[in-house]
Amino acid sequence: MFNSNAADRVVQELRGLAGAAAAGTRLPSVRELTDRHQASPVTVAAAIRQLVAEGLVETRSGRGTFVAARPVAPLSPPDLSWQTVALGPRRFGEEEMQALLALPPSGTIPLTGGYLDADLQPAAALGAALARAARQPAVWQRGPVEGRDDLRAWFARETQPSSGDGLQAADMVICPGGQAALSSALRALTEPGDTLLVESPTYLGALAAAHAAGLRVVPVPADRDGVRPDQLAAAFTRTGARLFYCQPLHANPTGATLSPARRPAVLAAIHAAGAFLIEDDYARDLTIDGDPPPPLAATDPDGHVVYLRSLTKSAAPGLRVAALGARGPAGARLRAARLLDDFFVAGPLQQATIEFVTSPAWSRHRRRLRTELRTRREALLTALTRHLPALLPTAVPAGGLHLWSPLPPGTDDVAVAATAATAGVTVFPGRPWHAAEPPSPHLRLTYAAAPPSAMDEAVRRLATALPRSPKT
Numbered sequence: 429m430f431n432s433n434a435a436d437r438v439v440q441e442l443r444g445l446a447g448a449a450a451a452g453t454r455l456p457s458v459r460e461l462t463d464r465h466q467a468s469p470v471t472v473a474a475a476i477r478q479l480v481a482e483g484l485v486e487t488r489s490g491r492g493t494f495v496a497a498r499p500v501a502p503l504s505p506p507d508l509s510w511q512t513v514a515l516g517p518r519r520f521g522e523e524e525m526q527a528l529l530a531l532p533p534s535g536t537i538p539l540t541g542g543y544l545d546a547d548l549q550p551a552a553a554l555g556a557a558l559a560r561a562a563r564q565p566a567v568w569q570r571g572p573v574e575g576r577d578d579l580r581a582w583f584a585r586e587t588q589p590s591s592g593d594g595l596q597a598a599d600m601v602i603c604p605g606g607q608a609a610l611s612s613a614l615r616a617l618t619e620p621g622d623t624l625l626v627e628s629p630t631y632l633g634a635l636a637a638a639h640a641a642g643l644r645v646v647p648v649p650a651d652r653d654g655v656r657p658d659q660l661a662a663a664f665t666r667t668g669a670r671l672f673y674c675q676p677l678h679a680n681p682t683g684a685t686l687s688p689a690r691r692p693a694v695l696a697a698i699h700a701a702g703a704f705l706i707e708d709d710y711a712r713d714l715t716i717d718g719d720p721p722p723p724l725a726a727t728d729p730d731g732h733v734v735y736l737r738s739l740t741k742s743a744a745p746g747l748r749v750a751a752l753g754a755r756g757p758a759g760a761r762l763r764a765a766r767l768l769d770d771f772f773v774a775g776p777l778q779q780a781t782i783e784f785v786t787s788p789a790w791s792r793h794r795r796r797l798r799t800e801l802r803t804r805r806e807a808l809l810t811a812l813t814r815h816l817p818a819l820l821p822t823a824v825p826a827g828g829l830h831l832w833s834p835l836p837p838g839t840d841d842v843a844v845a846a847t848a849a850t851a852g853v854t855v856f857p858g859r860p861w862h863a864a865e866p867p868s869p870h871l872r873l874t875y876a877a878a879p880p881s882a883m884d885e886a887v888r889r890l891a892t893a894l895p896r897s898p899k900t
């Protein structure tokens with residue numbers, strides 16, 4: 429088994445030896461290193477691979493590991509100052525995206541992260557499917573650029589819960605994850621300078637991608653029932669926008685689901701404006717209570733809905749497989765845009781995905797997920813009730829990965845998140861999820877990333893990071 433402490437010790441020893449010895453010097457054998465550091469051969473091999481990648485050592489087949497030749501150091505440091513002028517200002521949202529994807533420091537309890545905890549990921553089934561896929565020579569060949577037909581058909585069927593009214597296989601294109609799909613869709617459906625309407629608050633990766641595409645982002649208020657259709661219609665009229673991005677199911681960050689009463693009104697506003705709606709269905713498999721409503725794309729004969737479905741949230745962040753679907757010329761635009769962006773998704777990954785989602789392991793995984801997410805959500809709610817009742821969300825989300833916790837008015841959410849990190853718990857501030865001024869401060873608390881047993885301690889630590897209310 430891989431053991432990171434032992435690996436660190438092996439890396440340290442080899443790094444020291446390689447730094448002190450001449451190029452070509454033989455380094456200790458794998459056997460010696462396993463004995464000396466009580467490490468498995470797998471751990472030693474991983475440590476050696478790291479140093480080979482760094483260019484410090486080289487392996488020679490059947491002969492062992494040697495100190496690599498060192499590159500000659502440049503005489504003077506490079507002058508990169510010209511880049512500051514050439515590049516101009518930094519892009520909106522990039523720093524927030526880095527924070528969003530940062531790995532929590534060891535020792536902290538993560539109430540952040542947009543993905544399932546490793547314990548909840550179907551790693552064994554995915555690994556087995558990928559190993560089988562990789563052994564099939566055909567998967568390394570060039571396949572259809574829109575993706576495998578069977579995988580496109582599977583994604584299309586997900587939009588046809590009861591009838592055949594949803595998207596068809598030919599409408600779909602396979603993408604390497606939801607973020608890539610979103611960036612391509614925004615660029616394919618707009619020109620720089622266009623306006624994008626978004627429900628507010630919304631996924632900060634969508635805001636960042638929209639800015640990168642040169643779009644003007646206009647927020648539309650949403651509440652516990654999803655986006656407000658009256659405000660959406662007004663925003664279309666006022667801005668002349670032709671595109672609206674939303675997550676009708678367990679929206680990130682609020683967890684809100686578009687209510688049955690609002691669904692037809694939202695679709696009517698889209699029709700009236702002659703606009704497209706990007707439906708980011710990232711949480712389709714993350715419903716905890718009841719049954720999820722069908723996607724909006726299931727009842728959209730005239731092609732207003734552009735459907736986006738990623739498997740990274742349902743399964744594992746490394747399963748970078750998603751699909752975009754749209755009818756008519758919009759579908760053709762999306763497929764053309766994907767081709768420009770990166771040709772197609774790796775064949776072995778597509779083959780492994782279709783194997784996985786059509787196997788019994790997939791339904792088993794989703795059943796288990798529902799129970800586990802419920803346990804974690806309840807554990808976080810219980811801990812909040814005990815230590816920080818003021819932060820209980822106004823509505824408990826019926827699914828998804830997060831709670832949207834209100835902070836007392838006037839609290840600096842960014843400062844709270846920074847202090848919480850030093851207290852040993854990571855949380856995400858609410859501010860970056862807004863395209864304009866946030867109406868009130870919030871934290872996004874993720875319940876999917878830490879075990880239920882850690883929730884009480886996590887919230888206790890968070891309580892120490894909140895400013896004390898003044899004594900009356």
Ligand SMILES: Cc1ncc(COP(=O)(O)O)c(C=O)c1O
Binds near residue numbers: 542631675
């Ligand atoms: C709502 C939403 N859409 C899309 C994504 C992109 O995820 P991925 O690229 O891993 O599929 C995320 C990730 O956090 C998300 O929260």
